[in-house]
Amino acid sequence: MSTLVQARRHRSGILVLLRAAAGRVRAMQETLEFVSNGLTVRGIVHRPEGRTPRAGVLLLHGWGGTRSGPHRILHSAGERLAGEGFVCLRFDFRGRGDSEGEVLDHDLNTMIEDAKCAAEYAHVALGLDTLYLVGICSGGEVAVGAMHDGLKVAGAALWSAPVFSADATLSRRARKSASYLRDYAAKLFRLETWRKLISGRIRFGVIGRVLLGGSVHQKGEGERKELSASERLRGGADSVLLIYGTADPIAEEAIDRYTALFERSGARVSLHRIVGANHGFYSWAWHQEVVERTAAWMLAEAALTAP
Amino acid sequence: MATPDELIPPLKQLIVDKLFLKVDPAEMDADKPLMDTYGIDSVSLFEIVVGLEEEYGIVLADDEFDIELFRSVRSIAEFAASKLDS
Amino acid sequence: MPSCAEVHSFVAVEGRRLYVAEHRPEGAIRSAALFCLPIHEEEKSVYRPMVDAARLAAERGCMSLRFHYTGTGDSSGSPLDMTVDTLVRDTLDAAQILRQRSGVEPVTLVGVRLGAAIALLAAERIGACAGVLLVEPVPSGRLYLSRARTRKRVRRMVTAAEGGEGVADSLGAPDQPPAGGVFDFDGHPIAPGLENSLAALDLAQRTAQLPVRVEVIEIAPRDRISGSVERLGSVLEARGARVRVRALVAEPFWNNLGVVHIPEVCQAIAGFVAGD
Structure with a gap:
């Protein structure tokens, strides 16, 4: 069924998304595997077809999720951004989804290790020198944790990210x-x-x-401290987009903490509030708003840094 | 028709069962706030709503989805009694 | 580390690209099982336990295949085009892929929640079927839709208490979808095609003969079979199935927002498909 046929049949916000999709480049999905600490991490790469990639994007799921994210929002983001020329990697953290590892063996620290491995894979195996991070909920915490551990990226979009407190070993x-x-x-x-x-x-x-x-705190388990108010990131991002729903009870304090953290690290910080949205953006309209706002931000950032 | 007091014991059992609480239903205080005492979230509330439907045939109307209704075991019992009476 | 080989790939089927994950035993393949997941947010909660179950099954000599229906997960297609028929069609295609790859003709179907209903419908048309395992089956599409709306109202009620939701959260009237025909279920669009086909789905009304081994597992707070599951068992027996119905004490994991770890359910699934 063609895009236009669908657009005629369904009158609602969905119409907008499908019409907009018609002008973008085609994207192809391929399976992805890399090794993190001896275990296979599995996922998907969304590749734009017929053009030089603008940059790479790591899409990071939350604590209890999979690479598709809640209501498949990371799949939507991967498709949308690949349509704009970004190579997008979605993967299951170890112990989650299709990846190897036992559920009980993995936590925010291992998720951060996986994110850093994915960044290395994107750079070495896919040749992506410029990278963006997109994380939802705990995936946002993982993005912050990876930057805290030294990962340097062009930009990071944090969707409903709680304040980083990964003392979870x-x-x-x-x-x-x-x-x-x-x-x-x-x-x-x-x-x-x-x-x-x-x-x-x-x-x-x-x-x-x-x-x-x-x-x-057992010796050798590598405990991770909560980010303090004066913390600085060893890595970081040139630009950060924060997206929160106004009905998300964690939003205000997280916005304050992350704005201060990233501005102190020299990043440009922009904030987008979705009126009425809850923590998981559990509606189709909010789903679209998150994806579209992120795509617009990333395109603008990519234009700023284009040679 | 059942009174709220008569419904409280089976409702305590339903809540303990549905939410897998590690408490003796008889020990539950019917007037204590459910949310704070047992850490009930939206998934737990959904299970209670489904339990009311399965056990008593009580289907909430759209305007009956009020968080106050689930404040305590007693408030649920009072609601259930009124629905069973109507 | 699983002691089986895993291959994840896309398979082209009549213009669609199905994502399939194969779990191949290291030794001889003694049986073959196809896993049918639920859809919408339940898929997210059930996903990892089914990976664990498939790995356990492969360790016992059962080649297992998981797949994503078109319009879900990584498979191609739009969720707007999904119907009960497309779910069954994808299941039958995945069963064929499993047969070709395993060399085993009669495959076992495993379904969880709505996936159980789909597995049962597929079993009617699959030809050689070694058995069907239904885990907490959704007995009717109407009940599924009704519970979807209830779940959404509960979520809205809780969120309203935390600050309120906006108008973007379209819900529709209790018994009819909102204008435009698409019901917004927690961010998943349910188009009229899916809604109508679900409304027509009622396992109790199926009459086709099903002379296979069927096990129904009810996930319950106590070791007690509910009336509705007993009735489903009777209906299946009347259709010629050799039925076992049992309860397994576990939480309703398909609604869990966090990490799901249910080894007892995974072991039960692996035991059934491996013929233990």
């Missing part, structure tokens, strides 16, 4: 507690917990201690 001991992951995930996604997390009343480490009994 709990997994080895967590396996000893059968109910741990369920409780941890339940706490992690409870709105009140989000508020407590970002206000400093609870941190992952505290949750871990409560659930597991005793300190979670």
Whole structure:
């Protein structure tokens, strides 16, 4: 069925997206595999056809998600951005989706390692020297964590990213507690917990201690500290786009913290609020607004840095 | 017709079952705030709504989706009793 | 690390590109299983446990194939063109791919939630079918749509208490879709084609003979079979199936927003498809 036929049949916001799609370049999806710490990470590359790529984009999913993201929003973003000439990589973090690794062995720290491996793969295997990061929810935290660990990118779009507090190296001991992951995930996604997390009343480490009994910081596990108010990134981005819904209870504090963090690091920071949207952007209109706003920002940034 | 007090024990059991709470239903305080006490989120509330439908045939009308209704076991029992009575 | 080989690829089928993930045993292939996932946000929650189940099955000699329906995941196509018929068509195509790759003719179908209903419909047309495993099957499309709307209202109720949602969140009247014909289900568009075909889907009304082994697993808070699942078992028996119905105590993982880890369910699936 052609795009125009669909557009005639469905009257709604969807019409706009499908019509706009008609003028872009074709994009092809291919499977992707790379190795992170000895395990195979699997995903998809969206490649623009018949033109030199503008840049590469890593699309980072959240804690409990897969490479498609909630309501397939990362797939939409991959298609949309590839249509504008960006090579987009979507992949499942280790222990998630199709990638290798046990669910209980992986946490925000290993997600950050995977993101850095993906950046290396994009550079070495795909020849992409300029890179953007797009992360939703914990995927946004991963983007910040990777930049904190030294990854330097042209831009980063953070969608509903909570304040980075990846003191979450709990997994080895967590396996000893059968109910741990369920409780941890339940706490992690409870709105009140989000508020407590970002206000400093609870941190992952505290949750871990409560659930597991005793300190979670074991020698050699590579603990990760919460970003402090005066933290600086070892890597960073030239430009950062923050997208939050106005009905997301984590938004205001996260916006304050990330704006300060990235401005201190010399980045251009822009903010887009989606009126009424909740944390996961659970509506088709919000889904489109997130994708379109990100595409417009990335095109503008790419134009600024074009030779 | 069941009164709210009569509905409270089976509703406690339903909530414990549906949400996999590790508490004795008899120990639950019917007046305590459900959200704060048991950390109920939207998925948990959905399970309770489905439980009301499956166990009692209670289907919420569009204008009955009010967070106050789920404030406590007692508020749910009062709502359920009124629906069963109508 | 799984002790099986995994191949992830796109397969061209009549103008569509299906994403398929193959789990091949290291030794001899003793059986073959096709995994049918649910759609919409349930797919996200169920995805990883089905990867784990497929890996476990392959370790027991069962070659397993997972796939994405067109308009979902990484497969081509628009979700706007999805109907129950396209879901069944994709399942039958994936079964053919599995047969060709495994060399096993009678394949076993595994379905979770709406995927279970699709697996059952596909089993009627698949020819050689070794068995069907239905995990927490959705018995009717009407119930699925009704619960979709309930879930959306609950989410809106909670969000409203946290600050309110905007008008962008189209919901429609309780029994009819909004103007334009597309129901917005948590960011997934449900077009009239899917809505109408789901409304017509009722497993209790199917009458085609199904002389295969069928197991129905109800995910429940207690080891107790509900009336609706018992009725489904009776309907399947009347259609000639050899039916086993059982409850498995586990949380409703298909609604879980976080990481899902349900080894007991994965083991049950692997045991069925490997013929243990």
